[in-house]
Amino acid sequence: MQAYTVYNQSGGQGKTTVARDLAAAHAEIGQRVLLIDMDAQNGSLSNYLGVDDNKRNPEADDLTFHLVEQGQGEFSDLIRTAEPNVDVLPSHKRLNRVDEFLDSHENYIGQTKPDDWEYPRYERLLSVLRDNDVPNEYDVVIIDPNAKADTVYYMALYATRNVVIPAVPTRSGYESIDGVADSAQGFAENQDINIGRTAVIPTMVDTRKGDHKDYAQKLRDEYDAPVYFKSLSAFESAEEQYVSVFRLFSEHRSRIRKSEQNILPKYRTLVATICATFGNPLAEDAWDGEEIFTGDDFWGTSKFHLQTLMSLMTQSIKPWG
Numbered sequence: 001m002q003a004y005t006v007y008n009q010s011g012g013q014g015k016t017t018v019a020r021d022l023a024a025a026h027a028e029i030g031q032r033v034l035l036i037d038m039d040a041q042n043g044s045l046s047n048y049l050g051v052d053d054n055k056r057n058p059e060a061d062d063l064t065f066h067l068v069e070q071g072q073g074e075f076s077d078l079i080r081t082a083e084p085n086v087d088v089l090p091s092h093k094r095l096n097r098v099d100e101f102l103d104s105h106e107n108y109i110g111q112t113k114p115d116d117w118e119y120p121r122y123e124r125l126l127s128v129l130r131d132n133d134v135p136n137e138y139d140v141v142i143i144d145p146n147a148k149a150d151t152v153y154y155m156a157l158y159a160t161r162n163v164v165i166p167a168v169p170t171r172s173g174y175e176s177i178d179g180v181a182d183s184a185q186g187f188a189e190n191q192d193i194n195i196g197r198t199a200v201i202p203t204m205v206d207t208r209k210g211d212h213k214d215y216a217q218k219l220r221d222e223y224d225a226p227v228y229f230k231s232l233s234a235f236e237s238a239e240e241q242y243v244s245v246f247r248l249f250s251e252h253r254s255r256i257r258k259s260e261q262n263i264l265p266k267y268r269t270l271v272a273t274i275c276a277t278f279g280n281p282l283a284e285d286a287w288d289g290e291e292i293f294t295g296d297d298f299w300g301t302s303k304f305h306l307q308t309l310m311s312l313m314t315q316s317i318k319p320w321g
Ligand SMILES: Nc1ncnc2c1ncn2[C@@H]1O[C@H](COP(=O)(O)OP(=O)(O)OP(=O)(O)O)[C@@H](O)[C@H]1O
Pocket: 010, 011, 012, 013, 014, 015, 016, 017, 018, 039, 043, 146, 147, 203, 204, 205, 229, 230, 231, 232, 233, 235, 236, 239
């Protein structure tokens, strides 16, 4: 199984959009995807995919309860199917109080433990996923936490060990990558684990802006970004329809505009890159001859066309075996 967290501590960098559409791209080639929405705020992934109806229901079971061994039902009953091969574990407002829940859980089970026992707070999500057979049920797990570097984010990092970083190509977006790397590395050292940077993705790129151009190319060169996404209305249209961009184009549009024609090919190239970094390069005919992104005038040749992908070094971490 491949698992990664889509993260940037700056808000509004396109994290949720990238998580949603990457899931659809994995699903298109038959991979079974579980999207875990760990953002209790509005406008989160389960909202984008129209499966957040229980978010504010105080009676509803949710992941928070399962993290502290107090699930009110089966874990599998929390999961909703949003699109073919794309399941979602929706978020709940309760997740805002996850520290409180973890503190009481710690006190409760600590009673029977020796004095030097340490509560494995950050392992809780990984344990829940393992206990519920997620590694066998899914090929890919993608987590979308909120933008804060809080307990939820560190649980996601602990469970996935890999981070995909979308960034708007501005000075602050560019500098945010170092911020993500620093916090992930500090956490990795503290927990004695390895965390891999799976991909950096320039998003909402306005190629008419000089600084966007410069920073997008810096991101490409410094972080081997395989693709970039322009600022285009299709992403908001998908949000409006509660679907991924893949489904937007297949079901809600009679034609794809010229400016939008690269969106799906870019997601396919991105998925091919991600699979390769996990040491699972895709076959060259993974997309039935459908188009992938091999570069354009602005980006130059994408380094990661399928042939080079076959030899790409494994740079992601595979704690799932
Ligand atoms: N490439 C793009 N072009 C244009 N609009 C985009 C693009 N990507 C995302 N958007 C839009 O920008 C807004 C913010 O995106 P998104 O919610 O994915 O960001 P986020 O990083 O998850 O934000 P938050 O920090 O609030 O969780 C959304 O309305 C989304 O539809």
